Amino acid sequence: MWGTEVSTPQIREAGEGLTQANASSETTIHRNPRDLTFRRCSSEDLETCYKLAQNAFPMVRPRENQLFVEACLLWSDWAELAYESQEAVGLLICKIVKKDWRTVSRLLAYFMLLVRFILGGPPQDLRFLWNFLLTDGKVAKNQPRADAEIQTVIVHSSHRGEGIGKALLDRFISAARQEAQIRTVRTYTTPALTNWRFYERYGFKRMGTFYDNFSSSYVASKDANAIFYLLTL
Numbered sequence: 001m002w003g004t005e006v007s008t009p010q011i012r013e014a015g016e017g018l019t020q021a022n023a024s025s026e027t028t029i030h031r032n033p034r035d036l037t038f039r040r041c042s043s044e045d046l047e048t049c050y051k052l053a054q055n056a057f058p059m060v061r062p063r064e065n066q067l068f069v070e071a072c073l074l075w076s077d078w079a080e081l082a083y084e085s086q087e088a089v090g091l092l093i094c095k096i097v098k099k100d101w102r103t104v105s106r107l108l109a110y111f112m113l114l115v116r117f118i119l120g121g122p123p124q125d126l127r128f129l130w131n132f133l134l135t136d137g138k139v140a141k142n143q144p145r146a147d148a149e150i151q152t153v154i155v156h157s158s159h160r161g162e163g164i165g166k167a168l169l170d171r172f173i174s175a176a177r178q179e180a181q182i183r184t185v186r187t188y189t190t191p192a193l194t195n196w197r198f199y200e201r202y203g204f205k206r207m208g209t210f211y212d213n214f215s216s217s218y219v220a221s222k223d224a225n226a227i228f229y230l231l232t233l
């Protein structure tokens, strides 16, 4: 399967560079009163992440969901899965925005990921890829300045409204607050495809909109404008 071909080094240790509450041990599982547990993602969790993405975005083709998840994880500094009993019910992928030597190696890995996607798929992938890169470019140029970024948050459809998304975000925000250089967190989302109200409920403020070429192919006639959000800690 395409998604399982990713080489382990491409997925960095989630939480690296951030003083995480559970940073002392990758395998430590923290239990909260409602039997929810959290575990940092590793490359072995790719399949689990794809499944959650496919459940959240069924209108997106599996290969494209895989590329999306893999690209998010590649840039991520913090990626956690939430479990209820043995079932993975939620995923949060975030990154700390800073320039360092890793950017070069990440760019290279990102490029390889795109090449692999083009070579391994049907011709319509080129249009998908064009929209994907166009949106990435617009985001890079217009997004608000921030110290950290939420790339995606997903809760399985059968477990929504139980506080899992908030619990995942709370953990990241609480770790981010302890880092002196992290004072703002940004994200963007396309209302036609996502539950954007979740961010507004959390306290994120709208900072602008742009036409999301990536999402436009999935929403057809619907509005494909995306919203930039900023949270000040």
Ligand SMILES: CC(C)(COP(=O)(O)OP(=O)(O)OC[C@H]1O[C@@H](n2cnc3c(N)ncnc32)[C@H](O)[C@@H]1OP(=O)(O)O)[C@@H](O)C(=O)NCCC(=O)NCCS
Binding pocket: 056, 151, 152, 153, 154, 155, 156, 159, 160, 161, 162, 163, 164, 165, 166, 167, 189, 193, 194, 195, 196, 197, 198, 201, 202
């Ligand atoms: C967005 C998402 C992660 C929210 O997860 P969740 O576990 O259902 O959210 P929670 O139960 O933790 O809700 C937290 C708060 O947000 C509110 N909220 C969540 N979804 C909402 C919605 N669609 N409309 C209005 N409020 C919403 C809840 O009411 C709750 O408010 P409260 O604190 O006053 O009780 C989930 O709906 C999801 O996976 N959606 C598909 C993927 C997606 O859209 N991701 C976001 C953009 S990448």
